[in-house]
Structure formats: structure tokens, C-alpha cells
Amino acid sequence: MGQGCDLGHALKKHYLNTWRAGKLDQAQMKIAQISSYFPPHVGGVEYHVKELAEGLAERGHEVTVISSCGRWSGELVRLPSLNLYYSPIPVKLPELQADIYHSHIPSPLFAYRFRHKKPHVVTYHNDVVLPDAFQGHRLPRWFSSSVEKSSDRLVRSILDRAETIVATTMSYARTSPVLQDYLDKVRVVPNAVTASLYPRRKEKENYVLYAGRMVGYKGADVLIRAMKEVQKTENLELMMVGEGEDRLRLEKMAERLSVRARFTGRLERSMFIDTISRAEMLVNPAQCRLEAFGIVLLEAMACETPVLAYDTPGVNEVAGKGGCIYSNWEELSELIIKLHNSPARRAELGRKGRRAVEENYSWKRAIDLMESVYKEVA
Secondary structure: OHHHHHHHHHHHHHHHHHHHHHHHHHOOOEEEEEOOOOOOOOOHHHHHHHHHHHHHHHOOOEEEEEEOOOOOOOEEEEOOEEOOOOOOEEOOOOOOOOOEEEEEEOOOHHHHHOOOOOOEEEEEOOOOOOOOEEOOEEOOHHHHHHHHHHHHHHHHHHHHHOOEEEEOOHHHHHHOOOHHHOHHHEEEOOOOEOHHHOOOOOOOEEEEEEEOOOOHHHOHHHHHHHHHHHOOOOOOEEEEEOOOOOHHHHHHHHHHOOOOEEEEEOOOHHHHHHHHHHEEEEEEOOOOOOOOOOHHHHHHHHOOOOEEEEOOOOHHHHHOOOEEEEOOHHHHHHHHHHHHOOHHHHHHHHHHHHHHHHHHOEHHHHHHHHHHHHHHHO
16 A cells, blocks of 8 residues: 555656656746847848747747847847947846846947846857958058957957857857867857748859858958959859948959949848849858858758858858858859859759758757757756
């Protein structure tokens, strides 16, 4: 009789614990997403934070976005900020309690103000590297070095206190001068897109596509130089989509080199996706560590458009799953010509890229991984 009672008590306790564990797995969390900027401000980090916030909210979590600007259908707290170039300084913190405080850097000043909050998760999107020039003016190396060192100290003070650091690829984390000192804290959650939003076109048009901001570190001038060689023998136009301080300089460069290039400016979203889907290939020519992933690579891969990217950590890991890697502009021009003359190879890379997006870079998978990170520290 006693043994039966003990067994019954043990079973009851087991089922109660199982029920509690299930409730914990399903528990809604109050999550603060903290980002210096938020859409409609344009940028890869902004896009990532918006999609992540919406995906978490759809799963029943209570999500609050904290930023200097922006709008969305959920709760958004705009903090009064001093507007420095790409690093707004919040002058007042909100009265907000959350289960998870999730900051996004490289712009570190918002994350810095929340560094004492617990638990603090930090997504490290990329290193801070100042370009050689700003708005057409060369920056003295002593000035760039001073800013980078100051940023490094600030970022490390944030990462020292963070429970977990999220990187988009481990190859980038291992080669980052900052993240390589925090690898025990790093968890990988890649960027993502929703593949079903991107059409797969078998018939492509005769143009090579660049899509991104027109600023120095993006390397668009390298692509223009490569296209000069390509157009000596091939009927391929260069399509340049985006805006930025370097647009006029790049237009003049294309004209000077007699490169057939069409500059479209920023396109409305549906037209942008249509333009990617029709391209023979997309090139991401950035050679700087400011480019750690490149969401536009995933967008092209989802459209079965092959991608070409410079061999930098993070970017090469993604592009290699749906395209080719190069290391100089001569090699780039050769790859463009080779792919242009091989429709079968382009189609093969396109299918491979689409499959990689569906299997590895879906928002479902990214949010599954992020929820696991949150549960680990909550």
C-alpha cells in the first residue's frame, strides 16, 4: 500500500514537472528590442530588427522596440536623442521592465545606456571600421584610428556585461578583433528572409545588378571597373540600385570609363524584388568588415539569382551557398563573363541558393534560434 502511494505521488510529481516545463517553453516573454534606428530608416540592421520584432510578436511575445526613430504596428518607444552621424545618443531612458533586453550594435550608444539591464543580449552585426573617405573628403588615419579605438572601448564595456552575444556567422566572429575575445559567449543566429515573397524567374535579363547604399566601403567602384572589361566582349548592362553620398561620383566614373550603367535610385519594395529576380547575377563588391553578412545576398538567392561576392569573412560563408567568391576585380570580370556564357551554371547556382535560403536562412529558423538564446538567459 505504501509503495503504491509512493509510486502514485512520484507519477503525480513527474506529470506536474512536465506540465510546468511545457508551460515554460510556451511562456510569453516581455522583450525589448533596442536599436539606434528603425524603419523606415533604411539599413540592413534596421530591416533585421523589424523582422525579428514582428516574428517574435506573432509568436505571442510582448515586444517593445526602443529606438531614436521609426514606426511599426506594435509598441515603439522613441527616445529623445542627440543625432550624431550613425550613432544617436539617447538622452533619456524609458521606464520599462522586460524579461529580455536585446540590443543591436555596431552603433553602440543605445546599447551602452542599457548595459546594466539584466539579462542583456547583444547582437553584434559588424565591426566598427571608418572608411578612408567621407562625403568625398579623405579622413586622416589618426582620426579614424582614434574613433575606432574609442568605439572599441565602448563596445567592450557592453559585451563584458552581456549574458550572450549573437553573431550572424561564426566565421565573422572568429576573425573579428573584438568578438574573438568573447567566443565563449557567442551564439550564431543568421540573418533571414521569407523565401515565399521572392519570385523564381527562369528567364533572366541581360544585366548585372548592384543593390545597396552608394558609399565608399560598399566597393561599387570595383564593380564598375570590372564591367568595363566585361562590356568589351559581352552585351551586359550594369544596373545600380540605391542612393548614397557616392552616387554622383560613381555615375561620373561609369561615364568616364564608357560603362553602360543605369542608376535607378532607391526602388519601391515590389519593384526592387522584381529587379533582383530578373537579374542575371547580383554582385556584392564590399571589401570591408563593415559588411558582415549582406541581406541582399539572401534576397537574390531566394530569387534563384546567382551571387558574386568579395572574399571577406561572413559574406563568403553566405555567398558560397548560392554563388561564387572572388578576390580582385580582374577575377570578378572573368567570373561575370563565365557565368553570362553559362546559363546552365547560373540555373544550378540559383537552385542551390534558393535551397540554402529555405533550409538555413528562413525567419522561422532564425526566430527558433533566438528564442533558444532568450530561454538560455531568462
